[in-house]
Amino acid sequence: MRSFYVSLLLEKWSLKKIKMQSELFQSHEEHSRIWHVSEINSEIRKVLEKNFSQTWVKGEISNLRGHSSGHYYFQLKDSKAQIKAVLFRGDAKNLASPLVEGTEYLAFGDVTFYEARGDCQIRVRHLMQEGVGNLRLEFERLKKQLMTEGLFDRQRKKAIPLFPTRIALITSPEGAAIHDFLTILDRRNWKGEVLLLPSLVQGPKAPGNLVNALGKIKSIIHGIDLVVMTRGGGSVEDLWAFNDEILVRKMADFEIPIISAIGHETDFVLCDFVADLRAETPSGAAELISSNYLSQIEKFSFLQDRFWDTKNLFLQSIRDQFELLSTKLKACSPMNNIERHSQQIDDLEIRLRQSTERIFEKKSERIHYLAKSLEASNLQRMLEKGFSIVRNQAGEVVKDGGTLVKNDKVHVTFRDGDRDMSVG
Numbered sequence: 001m002r003s004f005y006v007s008l009l010l011e012k013w014s015l016k017k018i019k020m021q022s023e024l025f026q027s028h029e030e031h032s033r034i035w036h037v038s039e040i041n042s043e044i045r046k047v048l049e050k051n052f053s054q055t056w057v058k059g060e061i062s063n064l065r066g067h068s069s070g071h072y073y074f075q076l077k078d079s080k081a082q083i084k085a086v087l088f089r090g091d092a093k094n095l096a097s098p099l100v101e102g103t104e105y106l107a108f109g110d111v112t113f114y115e116a117r118g119d120c121q122i123r124v125r126h127l128m129q130e131g132v133g134n135l136r137l138e139f140e141r142l143k144k145q146l147m148t149e150g151l152f153d154r155q156r157k158k159a160i161p162l163f164p165t166r167i168a169l170i171t172s173p174e175g176a177a178i179h180d181f182l183t184i185l186d187r188r189n190w191k192g193e194v195l196l197l198p199s200l201v202q203g204p205k206a207p208g209n210l211v212n213a214l215g216k217i218k219s220i221i222h223g224i225d226l227v228v229m230t231r232g233g234g235s236v237e238d239l240w241a242f243n244d245e246i247l248v249r250k251m252a253d254f255e256i257p258i259i260s261a262i263g264h265e266t267d268f269v270l271c272d273f274v275a276d277l278r279a280e281t282p283s284g285a286a287e288l289i290s291s292n293y294l295s296q297i298e299k300f301s302f303l304q305d306r307f308w309d310t311k312n313l314f315l316q317s318i319r320d321q322f323e324l325l326s327t328k329l330k331a332c333s334p335m336n337n338i339e340r341h342s343q344q345i346d347d348l349e350i351r352l353r354q355s356t357e358r359i360f361e362k363k364s365e366r367i368h369y370l371a372k373s374l375e376a377s378n379l380q381r382m383l384e385k386g387f388s389i390v391r392n393q394a395g396e397v398v399k400d401g402g403t404l405v406k407n408d409k410v411h412v413t414f415r416d417g418d419r420d421m422s423v424g
Contacts, residue, residue, distance in 0.1 A: 038115065045113035048120065052111035056136075057083070057122060064101045072099060076107060076122065084121035085109075091125050094233065094266060105129055106136060126266060128236055135236050139243055143270060146245075151252045157276045158257040162292045164225035165192040168256075170213045173198045177230045177261070177282040184286030190293055195224070201231040206241035211250050218255075226289070227254070229271060230261035230282040242269035251275060261285035383415040 059076030066072050070089030075082045085107060087099075099105075109124040128136060146152060171177050173196060182194065197213040200206040210229070217224055229251075231239075241247070242262050248270045251258055260275035261282045272278040279285035383389075390398040391411045398404060408423045 037118075041113060041115040041118055044120075045115055048111050048113050055109065055111055055122075057107045057109075057111075058104065059083070059107070060104045061099060061101055064099055074099070076105070083111075084114075084119050085124050086121055087124040087127065091266075094264060095127065097235075099127070103129060135240060139270070142243065142245055142248075143273065146248060146270065146274070151248065152273045156252065160257050160259065160277050160288075161225050164289060166195065166223055166225050167192060167289070168195050168197055168217045168224045168227045170197045170199050170210060170227065170229045171231055171282075172201045175201065175232055177201075177232045180232075181228070181230060181261075181282045181286045184283050185290055188286075188290040188294055190286075190290040195220075200241075202234070202238050202241060207244035207247050210241065210244075210247050214250050214254060224256055227256050227258045228261060228285050228289075229258060229275070230279075230285060231263070232282065233264040233267055239263055239267060239269050242271040245270075247271065248274050259285050259288070383413070386415075388415075389413040 057076055059078050059082070062075045062077055062082070064072065064074040070092060072087040072092055074085050074087075076085050077083075106128045107122060107124045108126040108128075109122050111120070112123050113120055150156065169178065169181065171181075178196070185192075185194070197216055199209040199213045201210075214227070217227060229242075231242075233239075239262060242260075251260075251271060251274045257276045259277045259279055260269075260271045261279035261284060262269050262271060263281075265280040277288070279288055389412070391413075392398055392404075393409050393411075395411070398410065404410065404423045406423055410421050410423065412419045412421050
């Protein structure tokens with residue numbers, strides 16, 4: 001009986017709880033937004049990327065695995081928590097040494113959210129071993145100090161000359177930087193002189209070498225338009241010489257404009273901040289220097305073409321005007337009138353000759369006709385044909401035989417002579 005009452009009480013409680021949950025759900029359904037999983041994951045990603053971009057995180061690498069694509073996936077952990085991390089192939093190429101499982105690193109990157117799996121992770125862009133972390137702290141300390149002093153202020157920076165013709169290049173004569181720099185200038189047909197000041201660019205003696213190289217430039221300052229300080233990429237330790245405080249201060253007070261081209265695009269040193277211009281790579285510095293030169297060469301070529309086109313058009317216009325004036329002058333020239341009248345005389349002569357020939361031809365035809373007519377009426381010709389002429393005693397030509405009577409005397413002319421005859 002007791003168990004029956006207990007069951008009854010539990011059933012009532014369950015029904016009451018279900019009713020409360022139903023009312024709560026209906027209340028929230030009416031007044032609250034219902035999110036899709038993809039929507040809320042997208043919002044989480046946006047919040048994380050907005051508030052945790054370019055963040056330094058210290059932790060030990062665990063569960064490290066490299067993918068065939070070149071990406072690395074791992075976790076950063078400390079004694080209390082862990083977070084997933086990914087280092088993509090493009091950033092992995094800048095690693096100074098292979099990643100080591102169980103080693104503590106400083107990771108620089110953006111905290112983001114992989115929506116497809118609902119994972120919070122760090123998109124790592126740069127990794128340093130914990131020992132290097134002390135260098136990073138020193139870098140930030142010195143950077144802040146020099147920035148407070150105004151050494152990085154924009155108004156302190158000098159303008160880079162548009163057409164430098166003599167450049168002082170401070171770098172190692174054996175590194176790839178000098179080759180890349182000179183190759184770009186040569187390929188772009190830059191016309192100028194590069195003065196190499198060889199220096200160590202790595203190690204404890206490098207800062208002193210670099211400062212001395214700047215000092216040597218001062219002795220020939222009047223012939224130098226621009227200074228380029230450069231080296232290839234490397235680890236934080238490799239590039240540390242370019243974070244030297246004495247070197248940075250020397251560059252800040254230098255009279256000639258300086259371009260800093262240290263490492264790769266993602267590498268930053270204090271020399272970059274104090275220089276008058278930062279180039280991402282040695283090749284980038286050469287492209288910056290030669291770009292204005294190439295631009296002006298193109299402008300000059302364009303203006304030269306325009307000049308020749310204008311000159312040719314002008315000369316052609318002068319020629320056209322000259323020919324027009326020559327034509328007008330010829331039209332007014334006495335010689336032109338003489339030539340024109342000579343042509344008219346020639347035309348009249350031809351017409352006169354043709355008219356005369358036509359008249360002679362007609363007259364000839366007439367004479368020929370008359371000659372034939374005359375010839376046809378010739379007396380001797382008629383006698384030759386068998387005709388004869390009869391005359392009466394009065395000497396008149398007898399035209400009709402009826403005028404004669406028997407025994408009349410007539411005089412007859414034949415082809416061969418005359419005869420006296422009587423009419424029978």
